[in-house]
Structures are given as structure tokens and as C-alpha cells.
Amino acid sequence: MSELGFSTRAVHAGYEPDPQTGAVNVPIYASSTFAQDGVGGMRGGYEYARTGNPTRTALEANLAALELGDYGRAFASGMAATDCALRALLRPGDHLVIPDDAYGGTFRLIDKVFSQWGIEHSPAHIADLDAVRAAIRPNTKLIWIETPTNPLLSIGDISALAEIAHEAGAKLVVDNTFATPYLQQPLTLGADIVLHSTTKYLGGHSDVVGGALITNDAELDKAFGFLQNGAGAVPGPFDAYLTMRGIKTLAVRMERHCDNAQVIAEFLEGHPAISEVIYPGLPSHPGYEVAQKQMRRGGGMISVRLAGGREAALKFCSRTEIFTLAESLGGVESLIEHPGAMTHASTEGSELEVPADLVRLSVGIEDIADLLADVEQALI
């Protein structure tokens, strides 16, 4: 499958029409257990649905094919995938480097939970390779990045960061949720593990929560599989089916997300109410060159800072009509949010605290004229 184009893999990888019925879509195997022919005599390789379910297997094979990886694992949420990766890769006394503007939930899990088990972390600006090098300690086992980051859309140079990690004897995890495998494939750039909140662009319709880990390393995949079964944070078959259904249109959706976001970012850049537009597809973005090198296009996420400060930011969020005020991102519908009070509230008072004048837009696939008019009227 890896020699086929992205859209072909997205539509076909992981499932072939059922030989018995010809069903072109993967069935939702609503079965928690599987009959055995004699003790231990599994008919189709399945025994119990926490360990494996055919609908989930199809999704996992599809996810691996999208990222050009050898192994994929699906989880009940992006945070369940994060938790699994951290537990598989770290032991008490280990240290990891995280983005200084990581997703709030990732930071909360590392800062509030893993710290209790003797895991240390240091935030670093992942766009600054020297800052990342300086954050490395003798016990660093992991560099954990998002690129673009959530919510400040910083761009980390994946191949350079992989080199830095490997020189230090550490692994590189890339949370590829914002870029999606359509725009960037971190394993091909040297990353060891790719993580997704499939809740976002992969599912694509704001109707399912899920997560994924993809790697080329058989030992790591084995460790992920052990924890996936041992801890049990797996998606049900209906969730696996919905995610796979979303993935089939990922390429066409991403093109439209990128088209719309580029136009809105350019419009906002000239707007007097906006003091800064952060969008990797704009030459004014400090990570533009690296983004051009490793991403197909700029993506569907835009962050802006309001000239009028926090009050103006809150007002902007409450005045849009098509952009719905809500957490999350990556669905077909446009969303707007205030990270400081919503998705990133857990970073308050920490080194990762986000600016109070920041607003994050998840640009959907609606008609661009309507989206532009909505943003324009909300900023008056």
C-alpha cells in the first residue's frame, strides 16, 4: 500500500471488500468476545475485544498506511494514546522535553500525573533548536513535540529535532494532530512515534473521540500493544468505524481547510483589530521556511492576538455566528475559542500560560465568502 498515493491509501488501506458479502465498508463488529474451536483455537485471530476487534484492526492498518508507518494502534482518545506512549517510553527518574506551548491536556497529564511517578519535564521553545539542546539532561529519554503547536502554531524542524533526540539517546514523539498525515509525515523525517488525537481532522466531523500511535519500531509497537490491552483504553467498534469513515475524505477536506484558512489569515493580517496573525502559511510566520520544507500547506488552524487585549478577544469569540464558540478543532464546521479560558486553562500560572489576548480559529470547509463576512462583522 505504501507505494500508492495518499488519497488511495486513505480510502482503501486496512480493509478489502468482505469475501462473503462483498460489503465495501468495514463492518461494525459489535462483539466483545469471539468463539473458539477448542480451548485457545481462535478462528480469525480474535478472542476478546479489548485485545482486538476486526473494526479496530482495519482502522489501525489504515492509520499506519496514512503515516507510512509499519504499525498503528488506536485508542479511546488522544489523551489515552498520550498516556500509553508516556508509560511505554518513560520510567521513574527519566526526563522529557515538551513544547513551551503544548496542548493543555498533554501538559496537565505530564505536570500533574507523571510528575507523581518521578518523571521530570522541561518546557522548551521547539522552534529554537538551541533551546531544545539546552533543555536536554543526562536522563532525557524523550523529546515530545507538536508541530504546529497548540495553540501558538510554532513550527519545529522535525528532521533536526530527530537528530538532536537520537544524539542524546532519546526518542522523538511528534503529535501530528494539527498537521495531519496529509500535510506532513513525521516518520519519514526521522521521528520515532507519531501521535494523533483522531478526534480532530482524521475523524473530521466532530462526532467521535479517539487517538492513535504509529511507529516503525516493532519493540515499541509491542509495548504499546501490551499497554493497550493491559490498561484497556481502546475505542469501541462504532468509534473505529466512524473514524475510518472520516479518514476517507481527509485529503479533500484538508485542501479546503487550507484554502479557507489561507484567505482568512491574509484578511486578518491587514485588520486593525488584530495585532498579530499566527499562521504557518504566511511568510510573516517565523517558522514559514521550515513549514514550507516539511508541510504540504499551512493547515486549517489560525491563532490571532487582539489589539484590544483580553476583553476584545472574548468579544470576538462571542460575536461570530458561523464560527461556533467551542473547544476542539479539525471538524468540517468552523470553531472559535479563547485558549486561555478554555482548552489551555490548565496552563494558568505555569511557564506554558498562553496570552490572554489570544483567539484560536479552526477554519472549516464552509463557503469562504460566508466565513470572511462572519469574521469581519465580529471584529467591528
Ligand code: PLP
Ligand atoms: N494533542 C493535541 C494537539 C490536541 O489538540 C488534543 C486535544 O485537543 C489532544 C492531543 C488530546 O486529544 P483528545 O481530546 O482526543 O483526548
